[in-house]
Amino acid sequence: MIFDIFRFNLFAVEVLSPAYLNKGESVNTYLTRNRYSQSFQNDYLIPLVSSLWVHDPDETLNSIPVIMLVRYLYNHCILNSFGKPLEWLVIKGGAKRYVDAVLAGVPSGRLHKSTPVQDVHSEGEKLALRLENGKSEYFDRVIMATHAPDALNILGKDATFSETTILSRFRTSSSTVVLHSDIDVSLQRPSIFV
Numbered sequence: 001m002i003f004d005i006f007r008f009n010l011f012a013v014e015v016l017s018p019a020y021l022n023k024g025e026s027v028n029t030y031l032t033r034n035r036y037s038q039s040f041q042n043d044y045l046i047p048l049v050s051s052l053w054v055h056d057p058d059e060t061l062n063s064i065p066v067i068m069l070v071r072y073l074y075n076h077c078i079l080n081s082f083g084k085p086l087e088w089l090v091i092k093g094g095a096k097r098y099v100d101a102v103l104a105g106v107p108s109g110r111l112h113k114s115t116p117v118q119d120v121h122s123e124g125e126k127l128a129l130r131l132e133n134g135k136s137e138y139f140d141r142v143i144m145a146t147h148a149p150d151a152l153n154i155l156g157k158d159a160t161f162s163e164t165t166i167l168s169r170f171r172t173s174s175s176t177v178v179l180h181s182d183i184d185v186s187l188q189r190p191s192i193f194v
Helices: 002-016 027-033 038-052 057-062 066-075 095-104 148-158 161-167
Strands: 117-123 126-131 136-139
Touching: 002 038, 002 066, 027 038, 027 057, 027 066, 038 057, 117 148, 148 161
Parallel strands: none
Antiparallel strands: 117 126, 126 136
């Protein structure tokens, strides 16, 4: 497994080359073609990816293109696990600090925390957000920071063809990841880790 981790970290970046021929292959196809061990897949790669993305392990291997996975790992400096230690930069005080900075610029009458949106629809040049309390607010632009199926549900019948086409292609899945070092702890879905 250690050899495969080193080998993957060293050679996986080849899929990012413009000359790479198998751009559409899945993670599973890539791993099988390059003869990566089951222990590498089950004890390293799947737990790593599952800790980064909330994603079903079977889907990770079978449907995610390897180029997408490698680009993500490369961009986040995860492929240098045997090089110099990663230096993660964080904002003192955490994410709350920059969220607070953004919210400070929003007038209090325009900020609705913990207020579910029933729907978003166009009214002339404006977008109307109908809130759970029945009140509507009007905006020039709306950012939906939610899962694609939820955004599509909020847009409802007023979703444009492009919005429907794009948002309906996303799938969400629930996944449980248990990170531990006790080999005696049994897994809930051992069939994934065979």
